[in-house]
Structure formats: C-alpha cells, structure tokens
Amino acid sequence: MNIERVELQHLQMPLKFRFETSFGSTTLKDFLLVSVYGDGEVGYGESVAMPDPFYNEETTETVWYMLEKFLIPRLLANPVETPEEVARLFAPIRRNNMAKSALEGAVWDLSCKQKGISLAKALGGSRSVIDVGISIGIEPTVEEVLEKVGQYLDEGYKKIKVKIKPGFDVQLIRGIRERFGDQVPLMADANSAYTLDQIDIMKELDQYGLIMIEQPLAHDDIIDHAQLQAVLSTPICLDESIHTAEDARKAIELKSCGIINIKIGRVGGLTEAKRIHDLCQAQNIPVWCGGMVESGVGRAHNVAITSLQNFTIPGDTAAASRYWDEDIVEPGIELIAPGQLAVPDGPGIGYKVNQQAVGKYVLRSANFRP
Ligand SMILES: O=C(O)CCC(=O)c1ccccc1C(=O)O
Ligand SMILES: [Mg+2]
Incomplete structure (x- = not known):
C-alpha cells in the first residue's frame, strides 16, 4: 500500500445531552480523527479514548503522543500490503490499544477504498x-x-x-x-x-x-x-x-x-x-x-x-x-x-467525511510524511 501522508486532528463536538456513567460524566466529545492518504484516496479512523483515564488508562493526549512518537513513524517507515500487517507492525508496542486502533482503522478504510470494496x-x-x-x-x-x-x-x-x-x-x-x-x-x-x-x-x-x-x-x-x-x-x-x-x-x-x-x-x-x-x-x-x-x-x-x-x-x-x-x-x-x-456497501466505511463540519470542531492538527 502506498501511504503518502497521515493527518491527526483533535476535535471537540458538543453532545446533545449529559452522558453519565459510574466513572464520570460528560457533555463534550473530545477525540482524535486520523486520516491516511494514498493513491488519491483517504482512509479515516477515530480514537475513542476519552480526555480522562477513567474508562481505561488512555486519554486523548496519550493517544496523540503514541501516534506521533511511535505508531505513525513505524507505519511510515515500514511498507505494508494489508491492514492486518499494520496490526502485526504495532504488536511489539505494549497496550495503547485505542491509539493503535485509530491508525489501523484508517488503514483498513484506505485499503478498502483502494480496492473498491466495503469495510464490512x-x-x-x-x-x-x-x-x-x-x-x-x-x-x-x-x-x-x-x-x-x-x-x-x-x-x-x-x-x-x-x-x-x-x-x-x-x-x-x-x-x-x-x-x-x-x-x-x-x-x-x-x-x-x-x-x-x-x-x-x-x-x-x-x-x-x-x-x-x-x-x-x-x-x-x-x-x-x-x-x-x-x-x-x-x-x-x-x-x-x-x-x-x-x-x-x-x-x-x-x-x-x-x-x-x-x-x-x-x-x-x-x-x-x-x-x-x-x-x-x-x-x-x-x-x-x-x-x-x-x-x-x-x-x-x-x-x-x-x-x-x-x-x-x-x-x-x-x-x-x-x-x-x-x-x-x-x-x-x-x-x-x-x-x-x-450496512453501507460503498467503498470503505461507506460514508463521506464532511470537511466543513470537521472544520467547525477541530482544535489542532498535524501532518506526517515518510
Ligand atoms: O452510546 C454509546 O456509544 C455507548 C456508551 C457506553 O455505554 C459507554 C460510553 C463510554 C464509555 C464506556 C461505555 C461502556 O459501554 O461501558
Ligand atoms: Mg461497558
């Protein structure tokens, strides 16, 4: 697979209601969007880590750090042919599962779009x-x-x-x-x-x-x-x-x-x-x-x-x-x-990302190239 660029974006989206669990409560969705570019297509992944380490140990900031310091450099330095190889490439890094998943998911989407098949x-x-x-x-x-x-x-x-x-x-x-x-x-x-x-x-x-x-x-x-x-x-x-x-x-x-x-x-x-x-x-x-x-x-x-x-x-x-x-x-x-x-049958995740909406919610972004 040809991977030309990875973009990280930190977004905050207001929730329509207060969501409370036994470990905390929130009215704001704070997360990272990962975009992987290659051969004219873009694959998207989302980090589901929360801003605080109360569901698990990861947070929005630890995910950004792991992606920037370890996961993105590893992906850009090692050619992969399939998304499963990305999982194997990340395996030596212990845990940090939400960080790995955000980038692996974007590669799955990109790979499906490059092949013209649905992710499902x-x-x-x-x-x-x-x-x-x-x-x-x-x-x-x-x-x-x-x-x-x-x-x-x-x-x-x-x-x-x-x-x-x-x-x-x-x-x-x-x-x-x-x-x-x-x-x-x-x-x-x-x-x-x-x-x-x-x-x-x-x-x-x-x-x-x-x-x-x-x-x-x-x-x-x-x-x-x-x-x-x-x-x-x-x-x-x-x-x-x-x-x-x-x-x-x-x-x-x-x-x-x-x-x-x-x-x-x-x-x-x-x-x-x-x-x-x-x-x-x-x-x-x-x-x-x-x-x-x-x-x-x-x-x-x-x-x-x-x-x-x-x-x-x-x-x-x-x-x-x-x-x-x-x-x-x-x-x-x-x-x-x-x-x-x-379940959509279009290529990849089967939905288009609305960049105008992303623009409303984005706080910061960074780009990474091989
Ligand atoms: O509506 C959703 O997305 C499920 C919400 C949910 O239950 C949940 C949300 C945040 C963290 C943990 C959990 C959970 O399933 O334990
Ligand atoms: Mg649960």
Whole structure:
C-alpha cells in the first residue's frame, strides 16, 4: 500500500445531552480523527479514548503522543500490503490499544477504498442491516431514566442498556420492569462499580431476567467475575477486562462471562476485534459491539464490524442524531427502520467525511510524511 501522508486532528463536538456513567460524566466529545492518504484516496479512523483515564488508562493526549512518537513513524517507515500487517507492525508496542486502533482503522478504510470494496465485506461481514440497541446513562432520578427508556422503546431500539452504580441499581431495574414489563430486552452496565462484597445486590439484579450484567467487577479482573458468574443465572458480559483474543480465551476458559462486548478501540483495532469475534463464535459465546459515544467515523467502523455473523446481540451503536446536532459524516447514520441501521456497501466505511463540519470542531492538527 502506498501511504503518502497521515493527518491527526483533535476535535471537540458538543453532545446533545449529559452522558453519565459510574466513572464520570460528560457533555463534550473530545477525540482524535486520523486520516491516511494514498493513491488519491483517504482512509479515516477515530480514537475513542476519552480526555480522562477513567474508562481505561488512555486519554486523548496519550493517544496523540503514541501516534506521533511511535505508531505513525513505524507505519511510515515500514511498507505494508494489508491492514492486518499494520496490526502485526504495532504488536511489539505494549497496550495503547485505542491509539493503535485509530491508525489501523484508517488503514483498513484506505485499503478498502483502494480496492473498491466495503469495510464490512473486507472484514467478512454478511449482514446488510443490523439491529441496534441504546445505552442510557445515569440520570438524577429513576423517573428520568424511565422517561428515556419509554422514548427509546418508541423508536424501536432492540436492546435497552442502563448504566448502574451502587445506590442506583435495583430500584432502577425494578422500576423499568414495573413500568415496561418483563419482555423488554434489558441489561445493566456497571463499569466496574462493584466488588464481591456487594454480591447481594448482584443476586437481587439476577431476579429481573436481564439479558446480561456488563462488567460488574474490577476493570482488570476475570477471577472474581468467574466466582460471581457461578452464582448468577444472568450471563455476565465483559467489557473493560478484555483487551485481546488471549484475554477472551482465558475469560471463557475460566467461565468469567457468557457474553463479550467487543469495542474496536479497546482491543487495538479491527484485526483483533475480528479475531475475538471468531474465537467467541467457535466457543459459542455471543458478542455485540460496544460504543464509546463515537463520531460518525468510529460509528461507521462499528456498523461494519457488527455485520459479522456472531454479533447476534444488538449493540450500543445508536443513531447519530441521538448524540449530535451535526455529525462529521454524510449521509447521517440514522435508523432505516425501528431499531435498525443499514450496512453501507460503498467503498470503505461507506460514508463521506464532511470537511466543513470537521472544520467547525477541530482544535489542532498535524501532518506526517515518510
Ligand atoms: O452510546 C454509546 O456509544 C455507548 C456508551 C457506553 O455505554 C459507554 C460510553 C463510554 C464509555 C464506556 C461505555 C461502556 O459501554 O461501558
Ligand atoms: Mg461497558
């Protein structure tokens, strides 16, 4: 592949609402856009790291640093023929998965555009339409979450995920079941807010027929999760604990979870995401695509990977208009039917980046050449 230039841009986009989790809250999307130029085409990737290291250890600034000092120079100094080779080229660098993923994803998009095939097809995806769910943040009151649940059910979302934290958990789930019934496909995400000392809360949550409980225990744990899974009938889903296919293999072997949330950024890119998908498929572990409140570029990557066969549970990739007044891609990533997004079949991610919109949100940029 011919790579002539890499551009890094730091953007800030206002969110339409406050998004709160057990680890923090935000009204501004702060992220990096990566553009890789070659042979008249441009590939795009997005860093999903947050400005603060509370979801994982990376931040917008550490990603910029890793890209500038290590990853971009490595890519520009070593010819690669396929995006999978980029993953191999980055492997000696430990972790920094969101930094790797942003650049690897841009190379995947560029490679697909150079070949004239869609990213979904290149990854082995088979769906042309995907079912999607929605992730609802913590609100000041249970009632405010219930209102949002009603609104998103009306829009047809196929899975309702609510964020929980100690003191905002059982009464919330009970409230949703009482108002909307037992048939609502419902799950809870704790973002590591509990320990085994609070096992009684988990046992109470176990009574509500949840599709899964996501990452209840520590971000770096798979042992306590196995102990918890042994006493719950609700499947545990791991998010924060899984960074590689090896992590997934070990968690499955230990029975730490029954479901895995695949986030492309968290696992270092599309190549590793596909590897985890394939491993889980062989082990009969369903997967779904998590979200990191992505702009249109990251959202398009999520849509593409979700077209793979073992993404059998609706993910968190909701319609862009839920998040943004003006996104950076065109056409807007919107529901084509209740709770469904189309998988584009145009080259690469299948959406155009709107440079005028990027211009509104960009704070700084830098260019790198071989
Ligand atoms: O709407 C989305 O993009 C999903 C939001 C979400 O749940 C989330 C957002 C930021 C950080 C972590 C998580 C998570 O899945 O744990
Ligand atoms: Mg999560």
